[in-house]
Amino acid sequence: MKALTIGKVAKQAGIGVETIRFYERRGLLEEPPRNDSGYRQYPPEAVVKLRFIKKAKQLGFSLKEIEELIALRHKQDATCGDIKAQAEERINNIEERIRDLSKMKEALVELTRQCSGNKGPVTECPILTALEPTGEDP
Amino acid sequence: MKALTIGKVAKQAGIGVETIRFYERRGLLEEPPRNDSGYRQYPPEAVVKLRFIKKAKQLGFSLKEIEELIALRHKQDATCGDIKAQAEERINNIEERIRDLSKMKEALVELTRQCSGNKGPVTECPILTALEPTGEDP
DNA sequence: CTTGACCCTGTAGTATGGTACAGGGATTAT
């Protein structure tokens, strides 16, 4: 009697209807029971689960990782430490991405530092010549 | 007489043959002349251009941005300042990504700090309960 | 002169995370 249609769930979770069906196809969300007309009948917990997915995504977890997290939660012998390990892997991953981005940034900052940024011709721009060390155009 | 086949260019630039053809389709690389058999005949400058693309990619430029950079370089009235502006936009973009990632990381670090990481049951893991605030499973 | 390495086009598939119909049936509000 408290079953929700997909539209209600979508609104309450702040996610699109199509996206929910996509998550179901992906295996991220279990298939809910259907009524006589074939409409999905979601228990209220579905909203909770979708919000979980949404938050995890905001923390940078991929759908695949979220799937693993959910699977872990359902395993009887999974421990808190398993989850923590997962989160720590995520942190390491994020740190690596930050390091990569910082390297890119430093290289670019160095290039712009060398560039006067004035009205000089493009052919003399140190940014381009740095990218194209031996280069001229056809 | 110094024309290169696509395979030679690929090897010298450190890029796959298929990737070069893909760049050509994308409009990133101009179509080279062909010989009687329809083989692409690249001038040696093509290697330079591909290395340019490769380096720009390593600096985090997307193919679309690289296209813009190349177009800028070919415009008569483009200035060094135009290039610098492009690079600075890139820097801002990278900084934004770093800020986003740092936020994610901080949230995760805070969660793992709260988690004992011991053999406790998953249902009591603060990481999961934080992600799923009101939640229990079906 | 044949074999293997190279080249060609065109199409399709990969991964990621969705979004957008088309073409139909069901439900709800007026």
Added chain:
DNA sequence: ATAATCCCTGTACCATACTACAGGGTCAAG
């Protein structure tokens, strides 16, 4: 009762940046 919403499936599409064939022609070495 009928129109406006919903819901269904299935498929195709968006961007990004490739990668992998299939099916065929060409070229160079032994």
